[in-house]
Amino acid sequence: MTTVDKIELIIPSAYAQHRLISKLDEWGINGYSIIKEAIGKGRSGIQQGDLPADVGRSWYIIIASETSRTKLIVEEFRPIISRYGGICLVTSVNMLIKDANSEDRY
Amino acid sequence: MDYSLVLHNLLSPPILFYSLGMGAFLLRSDLEIPSTLGKLFSLYLLMAIGLKGGFSIQQSTLDGTMIKTLAASILVAASTPFLAFYLLRARLGAYDAAAIAATYGSISAVTFITAISFLEKLGTEYDGYMIAAMALMESPAIIVGVFLANRHSKSTASVEWKGLLQEALLNGSVVLILGSLLIGYLADTEYQAALKPFTSDLFKGFLCFFLLDMGLASARRIRILRKSARIALTFGIGFALFTGLAGIAFAYLLNLSQGNALLFALLCGSASYIAVPAAMRIAVPQANASLYVPMSLTITFPFNIILGIPLYYYLISIIW
Numbered sequence: 130m131t132t133v134d135k136i137e138l139i140i141p142s143a144y145a146q147h148r149l150i151s152k153l154d155e156w157g158i159n160g161y162s163i164i165k166e167a168i169g170k171g172r173s174g175i176q177q178g179d180l181p182a183d184v185g186r187s188w189y190i191i192i193a194s195e196t197s198r199t200k201l202i203v204e205e206f207r208p209i210i211s212r213y214g215g216i217c218l219v220t221s222v223n224m225l226i227k228d229a230n231s232e233d234r235y
Numbered sequence: 236m237d238y239s240l241v242l243h244n245l246l247s248p249p250i251l252f253y254s255l256g257m258g259a260f261l262l263r264s265d266l267e268i269p270s271t272l273g274k275l276f277s278l279y280l281l282m283a284i285g286l287k288g289g290f291s292i293q294q295s296t297l298d299g300t301m302i303k304t305l306a307a308s309i310l311v312a313a314s315t316p317f318l319a320f321y322l323l324r325a326r327l328g329a330y331d332a333a334a335i336a337a338t339y340g341s342i343s344a345v346t347f348i349t350a351i352s353f354l355e356k357l358g359t360e361y362d363g364y365m366i367a368a369m370a371l372m373e374s375p376a377i378i379v380g381v382f383l384a385n386r387h388s389k390s391t392a393s394v395e396w397k398g399l400l401q402e403a404l405l406n407g408s409v410v411l412i413l414g415s416l417l418i419g420y421l422a423d424t425e426y427q428a429a430l431k432p433f434t435s436d437l438f439k440g441f442l443c444f445f446l447l448d449m450g451l452a453s454a455r456r457i458r459i460l461r462k463s464a465r466i467a468l469t470f471g472i473g474f475a476l477f478t479g480l481a482g483i484a485f486a487y488l489l490n491l492s493q494g495n496a497l498l499f500a501l502l503c504g505s506a507s508y509i510a511v512p513a514a515m516r517i518a519v520p521q522a523n524a525s526l527y528v529p530m531s532l533t534i535t536f537p538f539n540i541i542l543g544i545p546l547y548y549y550l551i552s553i554i555w
Contacts, residue, residue, distance in 0.1 A: 141516055141517075141520075143513050143514075143516040143517050144516070144517055148398065166270065174459060174523070174524065174525030175459065175525070177452070177455055177456070178270060179270055179273065179448075179451070179452045179455065180273070180452060180508065180528075180532075181270075181273050181274040181276070181277035181278075181509060182408075182509040182510065182512065182513045184508075184509070184512040184513050184524070184528060185524070185528070213516075213517070213520045214520060
């Protein structure tokens with residue numbers, strides 16, 4: 130069992146879809162999971178997610194990061210969240226199983 | 236005023252389904268349409284209307300009226316946001332004013348499609364190039380809106396113009412409508428006949444389904460608008476009416492047919508709630524999406540499809 134940081138990001142989908150994914154690669158984040166179409170309430174009020182466009186929806190992104198790299202990654206997200214809205218949560222968790230063939234180093 | 240036109244429109248299935256959606260939400264029914272289906276309906280409507288327009292353009296010849304109409308469409312879409320912005324700026328601030336200006340400078344494809352359904356029911360003809368006009372009017376307001384927000388704000392954050400232009404000019408609805416228009420224009424007559432069940436027979440059913448979804452979406456936003464109801468109502472109806480009537484005047488000067496004039500008036504008087512909010516969320520994130528989306532969707536959209544269409548058609552039939 131290894132201790133890692135779980136970084137949870139909720140970012141407006143209009144931003145995430147076109148820009149964030151390429152940036153994750155640029156920052157060397159080689160593994161992540163995404164749950165699309167998150168709805169809720171935030172700075173822009175209630176996000177209904179019921180229109181046929183990327184309005185009022187967010188992406189929920191989960192990254193497992195080595196503790197030593199977490200601060201660097203989070204600092205990359207800070208200006209994005211401050212401009213476009215969203216939230217970034219970091220929790221220390223135990224990783225029970227990891228793909229043995231994975232070369233991901235976060 | 237010819238009330239039979241209003242009644243004719245009010246009792247049409249698309250409008251009744253829109254009302255059903257609103258009523259279902261307000262009565263707290265659990266009626267819900269999965270968001271992926273809503274997206275499918277909107278893609279279908281854009282594709283079908285694009286193909287129909289392409290088929291129609293293929294049968295017509297390129298003339299001066301068509302070119303003047305397309306040029307006027309771009310001009311109106313680019314200039315309307317300036318007027319809206321200067322009317323709203325002092326009251327709402329630069330960001331909200333710019334986002335609303337872009338919203339009202341752009342168009343609502345569903346309003347346009349509902350007007351086509353109204354014309355078809357009356358047997359009034361329109362030209363396929365009006366669909367090209369619709370596609371051309373989606374993007375200019377986005378660019379002008381961002382320009383206005385940038386010019387009048389104190390923020391030092393720069394706009395990513397490259398990304399914004401891509402978003403404005405290549406957003407999904409513009410690509411699909413222009414692509415379908417081109418495919419319809421290139422398709423031979425054999426394919427046109429084969430596609431008729433798709434573009435015509437299914438069309439009204441899908442429009443009803445989509446408007447049911449829009450009725451639910453509109454009703455969900457009524458509560459959000461309560462805080463800014465006065466300005467939302469005044470501007471959402473007043474500005475739409477003003478630009479719609481100006482559209483009739485332009486259509487008259489352009490010598491458009493009655494059907495084309497109605498479509499042009501609605502393009503001028505409608506407001507976007509799909510393409511513009513998606514672009515504004517990125518380009519002007521400081522603007523309050525809880526204001527400009529409901530204004531367009533919950534006030535201007537129902538005003539146009541329920542009252543605007545018969546009102547403008549009535550005025551056009553008197554003037555022409």
